[in-house]
Amino acid sequence: MQRPHLPMNRSKLLLIDDEEAIRRFLNAALPEDRFEIRDAADAASGLRLVSNWHPDIVLLDLGLPDEDGIAVTEQIRRSSTVPIIIISVRGQESEKVAALDAGADDYLTKPFGLDELLARIRVALRHRVQTEAPKEHVFRNGDLEMDFAARTVHVSGNEVHLTKNEFNFLALLARNSGRVVTHRQILRAVWGEEYETESHYVRLYMNQLRHKLEVDPARPQMLQTDPGVGYRLKLLD
Amino acid sequence: MRQLISKGAPHPRANSLASYAATVLVCCFASGLCWLLYGRVAFANLVMVYLLGVAIVSTAFGPREAVLSSLLSLLLLNFFFVPPRFTLSVADAQYVITFIVMLAVALLISSLTQTLRAHMEAAESREERTATLLELSRKLSRSRSKKEIAEAVLASVQAVCPCEAVVYLQEGEKLLPILETRPRAGSRDIAERAFHAKAKIKGEEGFVYLPIQATGNPVGVIAVQQKAEKTLDQRQEDLLSAFANQTAVALERAILAKQSHEANLQIETERLRNALLSSVSHDLRTPLTSILGASSSLLQEDLPADKRRDLLGTIQDESGRLDRLVRNLLDMTRLESGHLELRLEWNSLEELIGSAISRTEALLGDRKVSVQIPESIPLVEVDGVLIEQVFVNLLENAARHTPPGTEIHIGASLESPFVRVEICDNGPGFPTGEEDKAFEKFHRGKRTAVGTGLGLTICRAILKAHGSQIWARNNPGGGANIVFELRANAAPAPPDE
Numbered sequence: 001m002q003r004p005h006l007p008m009n010r011s012k013l014l015l016i017d018d019e020e021a022i023r024r025f026l027n028a029a030l031p032e033d034r035f036e037i038r039d040a041a042d043a044a045s046g047l048r049l050v051s052n053w054h055p056d057i058v059l060l061d062l063g064l065p066d067e068d069g070i071a072v073t074e075q076i077r078r079s080s081t082v083p084i085i086i087i088s089v090r091g092q093e094s095e096k097v098a099a100l101d102a103g104a105d106d107y108l109t110k111p112f113g114l115d116e117l118l119a120r121i122r123v124a125l126r127h128r129v130q131t132e133a134p135k136e137h138v139f140r141n142g143d144l145e146m147d148f149a150a151r152t153v154h155v156s157g158n159e160v161h162l163t164k165n166e167f168n169f170l171a172l173l174a175r176n177s178g179r180v181v182t183h184r185q186i187l188r189a190v191w192g193e194e195y196e197t198e199s200h201y202v203r204l205y206m207n208q209l210r211h212k213l214e215v216d217p218a219r220p221q222m223l224q225t226d227p228g229v230g231y232r233l234k235l236l237d
Numbered sequence: 238m239r240q241l242i243s244k245g246a247p248h249p250r251a252n253s254l255a256s257y258a259a260t261v262l263v264c265c266f267a268s269g270l271c272w273l274l275y276g277r278v279a280f281a282n283l284v285m286v287y288l289l290g291v292a293i294v295s296t297a298f299g300p301r302e303a304v305l306s307s308l309l310s311l312l313l314l315n316f317f318f319v320p321p322r323f324t325l326s327v328a329d330a331q332y333v334i335t336f337i338v339m340l341a342v343a344l345l346i347s348s349l350t351q352t353l354r355a356h357m358e359a360a361e362s363r364e365e366r367t368a369t370l371l372e373l374s375r376k377l378s379r380s381r382s383k384k385e386i387a388e389a390v391l392a393s394v395q396a397v398c399p400c401e402a403v404v405y406l407q408e409g410e411k412l413l414p415i416l417e418t419r420p421r422a423g424s425r426d427i428a429e430r431a432f433h434a435k436a437k438i439k440g441e442e443g444f445v446y447l448p449i450q451a452t453g454n455p456v457g458v459i460a461v462q463q464k465a466e467k468t469l470d471q472r473q474e475d476l477l478s479a480f481a482n483q484t485a486v487a488l489e490r491a492i493l494a495k496q497s498h499e500a501n502l503q504i505e506t507e508r509l510r511n512a513l514l515s516s517v518s519h520d521l522r523t524p525l526t527s528i529l530g531a532s533s534s535l536l537q538e539d540l541p542a543d544k545r546r547d548l549l550g551t552i553q554d555e556s557g558r559l560d561r562l563v564r565n566l567l568d569m570t571r572l573e574s575g576h577l578e579l580r581l582e583w584n585s586l587e588e589l590i591g592s593a594i595s596r597t598e599a600l601l602g603d604r605k606v607s608v609q610i611p612e613s614i615p616l617v618e619v620d621g622v623l624i625e626q627v628f629v630n631l632l633e634n635a636a637r638h639t640p641p642g643t644e645i646h647i648g649a650s651l652e653s654p655f656v657r658v659e660i661c662d663n664g665p666g667f668p669t670g671e672e673d674k675a676f677e678k679f680h681r682g683k684r685t686a687v688g689t690g691l692g693l694t695i696c697r698a699i700l701k702a703h704g705s706q707i708w709a710r711n712n713p714g715g716g717a718n719i720v721f722e723l724r725a726n727a728a729p730a731p732p733d734e
Binding site: 090219 | 556560564567571582583584585587588589590591592594595608610612616621622625728729
């Protein structure tokens with residue numbers, strides 16, 4: 001599967017953050033030839049820009065002065081599918097998760113470095129392009145090969161047997177490759193809405209998946225943990 | 238217990254048909270005995286026998302029976318034994334004296350017995366009262382909160398007599414009913430009046446409002462209404478006053494204890510804040526100095542590319558260190574504040590360790606970390622974020638105190654009902670005798686001046702919040718060894734596929 005490139009024209013990035021330092025950093029750090037950046041210092045102006053400017057990606061700080069990040073996420077989601085990356089500080093786990101469950105795509109924890117930021121943006125934009133493109137039925141990452149139609153999994157050419165739930169779990173992560181998927185999203189997708197709070201199912205199954213698919217289950221290369229939030233399938237190149 | 242404060246009860250067996258019948262029986266028995274003795278003993282002895290009968294009746298029953306027995310004895314003596322026999326007349330005037338003395342003795346004995354019984358009852362009731370007060374006192378000394386105190390008092394009052402009661406305690410400016418046997422019993426207005434007047438007030442429907450006060454101002458009011466008779470007698474009221482007094486003492490003690498505790502907390506907070514300030518100013522300034530120095534050099538001078546990379550690398554490293562320091566300080570503050578709420582979830586140790594290792598990858602450098610968690614180790618119910626932090630701190634600690642290339646090993650074993658986690662390295666280990674000190678706040682190893690010295694303290698605080706412990710010791714073969722335990726409960730199994 002060819003990984004789709006980033007669009008050749010500049011991506012429109014909207015930054016909603018009340019801290020000037022972050023705005024300065026982003027404006028300086030993101031290459032001008034790839035990004036057109038606009039920023040907003042509060043939720044109200046941010047939301048206006050979302051509806052008028054139609055950005056390709058939104059970076060949203062959770063600690064805005066006039067409204068909390070979760071509410072802003074919900075409002076954006078009401079009219080747009082634009083990828084949203086949350087910017088949070090350590091210790092804001094529950095707000096982060098709530099924002100992700102409300103429709104945000106991923107998150108960054110301050111302080112973050114440029115490479116982390118670019119990686120997240122790249123994943124978010126790729127997924128946006130992918131949802132607009134026809135879905136592939138084979139997913140390849142490193143030694144892993146997943147066939148969604150045949151429901152088979154191969155690692156380095158050898159077939160690995162996965163139970164139904166294990167397969168659905170892995171498929172969910174693969175479809176969101178590079179992005180975080182929260183515990184709740186996993187439970188809802190694999191087990192159903194009634195099981196939303198049984199986080200230990202997720203951990204148990206992740207354990208099983210790692211033991212079946214990773215060389216060293218204690219140091220997973222692909223199936224990564226986002227502590228307190230969920231899991232992420234890391235793209236290996 | 239009931240007799241304790243009911244009104245002076247008549248003798249339980251007196252004034253009944255049975256008691257009068259018994260009296261008559263005793264006199265008849267005495268007569269019978271005299272009949273047998275008549276002629277064989279002196280006349281005085283017959284009188285003695287009747288006197289004995291009278292004494293018995295007086296002791297056993299009340300004054301009425303005593304008088305009856307003496308009169309009856311007199312009549313029987315007169316009729317059967319005093320000449321002329323079988324008549325009620327008296328030949329010798331001396332016998333009148335006998336009769337008077339007998340009557341007097343009967344009445345005397347009877348009254349003495351009454352008094353004795355009254356004293357006994359009084360003593361018993363005092364003893365019971367003391368016992369009740371002691372019981373209340375014990376309950377109160379065990380009570381911690383205002384609610385518990387109110388409950389103890391209410392229970393004691395109920396034990397004394399069945400009644401409706403309300404305990405009002407002062408909350409800020411107002412008097413609030415803390416506990417009541419029946420909703421909306423008693424009147425808050427009257428309670429407040431009693432409170433301000435610092436005196437007992439009799440209210441409606443037989444309620445008595447007693448202020449709860451000891452040495453100082455009243456701290457509340459107790460209102461009591463006796464269910465059966467709707468009024469309380471003096472003894473009951475006295476007992477209630479004693480209760481109120483004890484309650485006041487207990488409440489005052491509770492308030493003082495709370496103030497003392499708060500004062501101690503203040504002192505401790507001050508101490509910690511000072512230690513924190515000195516730590517912060519030193520530890521943050523060091524990396525900041527490096528960053529400022531490096532960045533100003535970069536801005537001012539035209540440096541060769543490799544020199545520039547160097548300085549930029551320094552800025553990045555020192556910033557990372559600052560981040561860790563701030564994080565540790567924040568963690569410590571949160572843990573110390575006591576507001577820590579554990580978000581317990583079933584977590585995989587392997588996963589937490591894996592996460593911790595990736596987070597500390599840069600710091601670990603070329604040190605090798607091996608992990609061995611057997612499949613038999615179950616999921617543990619812990620706060621995942623915090624326990625991961627424990628592993629991060631332990632790894633950072635190991636990295637900081639060992640030379641590059643050191644091997645670090647993390648293992649776990651099931652030692653019912655705990656899971657035992659061990660992290661050890663083959664580095665220099667702890668300075669002997671300082672293994673426990675490592676956990677103290679702001680303690681730093683002699684060899685290193687980096688770090689806040691809070692890492693291990695935080696580990697211990699986190700584990701303590703989970704009800705667990707952590708130990709540090711040196712391996713016999715060299716190197717440091719840190720062990721902690723986590724409770725192992727069985728996670729509920731997921732539904733079958």
